[in-house]
Structure formats: structure tokens, C-alpha cells
Amino acid sequence: MAESRSTRQFSHVILGLDGTLLNTDYVVQQVLKSFLVKEGKTWDSKKAQCLLRKGPYEAAVAVLEEYELPYSAEEFLNMITPMFTEKWGNIKALAGANRLVQHLRSKGVCVALASNSPRENIRAKISCHPGWEESFVAIVGGDEVTKGKPSPDIFVEAAKRMNSDPSNCIVIEDSLPGVLAGKAAGMHVIAVPSIPKSTAEFGIADEVINSLLDLRLEKWGLTPFVDWIEDTLPIEPWFISGPVIKGYGRGSRVLGIPTANLPADKFSDILSEHTSGVYFGWAGLCKGGIYKKVMSIDWNPYFHNSEKTIEPWILHDFSEDFYGEELSLAIIGYIRPEANFSSVENLIERIRKDGRIAVKALDLPIYACYKDSPYLRRGQND
Numbered sequence: 001m002a003e004s005r006s007t008r009q010f011s012h013v014i015l016g017l018d019g020t021l022l023n024t025d026y027v028v029q030q031v032l033k034s035f036l037v038k039e040g041k042t043w044d045s046k047k048a049q050c051l052l053r054k055g056p057y058e059a060a061v062a063v064l065e066e067y068e069l070p071y072s073a074e075e076f077l078n079m080i081t082p083m084f085t086e087k088w089g090n091i092k093a094l095a096g097a098n099r100l101v102q103h104l105r106s107k108g109v110c111v112a113l114a115s116n117s118p119r120e121n122i123r124a125k126i127s128c129h130p131g132w133e134e135s136f137v138a139i140v141g142g143d144e145v146t147k148g149k150p151s152p153d154i155f156v157e158a159a160k161r162m163n164s165d166p167s168n169c170i171v172i173e174d175s176l177p178g179v180l181a182g183k184a185a186g187m188h189v190i191a192v193p194s195i196p197k198s199t200a201e202f203g204i205a206d207e208v209i210n211s212l213l214d215l216r217l218e219k220w221g222l223t224p225f226v227d228w229i230e231d232t233l234p235i236e237p238w239f240i241s242g243p244v245i246k247g248y249g250r251g252s253r254v255l256g257i258p259t260a261n262l263p264a265d266k267f268s269d270i271l272s273e274h275t276s277g278v279y280f281g282w283a284g285l286c287k288g289g290i291y292k293k294v295m296s297i298d299w300n301p302y303f304h305n306s307e308k309t310i311e312p313w314i315l316h317d318f319s320e321d322f323y324g325e326e327l328s329l330a331i332i333g334y335i336r337p338e339a340n341f342s343s344v345e346n347l348i349e350r351i352r353k354d355g356r357i358a359v360k361a362l363d364l365p366i367y368a369c370y371k372d373s374p375y376l377r378r379g380q381n382d
Contacts, residue, residue, distance in 0.1 A: 096212025284376030
């Protein structure tokens, strides 16, 4: 990275859309999966990330070759484009997106939206997110400039419409073409990679963060968020439940920290909506009891996971295992992004610190109230 902090004061912000604010990648995968099933093919989710790195035409060619479909790229795109159009108005915001848009608007920051998508598609995509369109001083689509990202044209045009010099603009982007475009336009760029395990590719960015939840605007001379409490960030609560399964065995054996793992394949939709990192909240067991818990949703860089996992650590000493028991979770706060560690000792130390942070925070009224959620008592005996 070029730098981690700037001494300059930036006055304007330009945001990417797909993969930066919206979970468009999930929609793309669902459309492709649906199409392939109709063609009698089996969708391979493990190859999806490679497709997401490509432009529409390149991705079409790759799909046709991989699944041996009897169409030209043009025919394929003509068939799936209406399927995408039907879903543009229902794309969910990524973690931290609403918080960022609302904060910048409330502080009077000039914000533009710059996307390679056609202008009509952009409006359709943001239509179901109240207040978003009104928050942008300018919206620039890929069909309004000569060349899209990685050409700088789209960001230069956005700065022009905001009456700002490019050097006064901060770009927040998830893709490498977007980062390259922002730098080529003479702007500072914060990268929020949407492709897992791709941080090393974004060395040209001025800062690389795990998610919008980790954005520290004060680094760039902008008004900071003021919603962090006791090293935790309150989030929109979400709830999941499932049977406790045996994991990799490393929680107890290697780390001395027993985790109550849930089947990640059951929650693929939810996992696509939430960034990897360390969260906390409350856990309810079917046989009784509500407990404090800290939880990771990540690829666990230290152990080189091949899949995103859900690993709750219930902060209570149990006398026996409870595999197969239904576990209900209320996820109500965020602690930190996932990280790699130089040693297992450092990993253990950090996990235990996360536990201490969660234990303390869950006594705060803003978090303690969720202990009484009926969701956590599902299936418990009255």
C-alpha cells in the first residue's frame, strides 16, 4: 500500500456500486446457477470467484467453455440479461453500506456514485434503498463515458460534476479495475476487496480494508463515525440457528478454545451478505440456557480455510459436548476484521481478547436487551 494515513483534508467522496455498496456478486451467481440448472448442468460454486473477476463478455466466454454450452457469447448474454434485469431492484446492501451513505449525507459531504453499469441499471439497483439516490450529488454510469474502469474517465467525470479537483477526492472501490481507475484519475483510493483472499493484489491502493465496517474516515480528514462503543460496533441484528456439528477439531485440540460449529452450507445466502470478521452476541441452546458468545465468520487465514465458516465460541464452561443440539444465535455487534497471525500463540491471545471484549460489551444496555429475544428460546422447555 502506498500509505495508511493521509495528512490531507479530502472534501469529496466517490463510491463504487457493485461489490462496494451492493451484494451484486451474489445475484450474479444465483442467475448463472439458475440458467445452468435449466441447461442440465451442475453449478460449481468454487469456480464462481474466478468468473466475478471478469467483465460480462469475458465471463460469458468462460461459462460457455467451462460448461460446454452450445451458444455464442452474444446469444448467452441476450438470454441471461433479462434474468438480471428482474433482480436489479432487489439487491441487498453490503455490511456498512447504509451506515456509510447515511453518515456522509448527514455530515454534508459531497458524494458521487460511479459505476461501469449503465445509468438505467444503476437507478434500478439503488431504487430499493431509501435515501440513497438523494445522497449522491452526481451519478455516473459506464454508458456516459468513453471508456469504463480501469480507464479513469468515469472518476474524472464524477469529479467534474461535483465541481471538484480530482486530487480532493477519495474513491472507495472493491475491484482492481476500479482501484486502477481511481489512481489513474489522480485520486486517493481505499480498496475494499470483494473477492476473498485478494488483498495482496491491491498494493496500489492507498489503504486496503476488510469491509466498510472497518472504514475510519478520520484518517482522510472526514468526520469520523461516532458509533463505536467499548471497542465494539453495534450492527443491525441478525439471527441464525442450526445443529451443532463437529468442526476441524482445532478449536479444542490446537487452540484450547472449543467452538460450537454450525453447518456453513446451510447459511450460504446469509454468509454472502455479511463480511468476514469477529462478531458477538447471545447464544441459546435448545436444552436451556442463554449465554454470551463471540463468533468468527471467516476463511481463517492462519489455517488456510477453503470455505467461509461460522465458528461461535460460547463463553461458558460446559461439562459435556452438545453435538446435534439446536443452537440459536443473535449476532448484534462487530469487533474486528479477520486477520492472519504469525504464530498460534498470537492467534490464541487475540481470540481470548475478543472474548473479553464481548463479555464486557454484552453487559451494556444496547446489547444486553437482546438476551431476552424469543428467538434464542426456540424449542426450550417452558
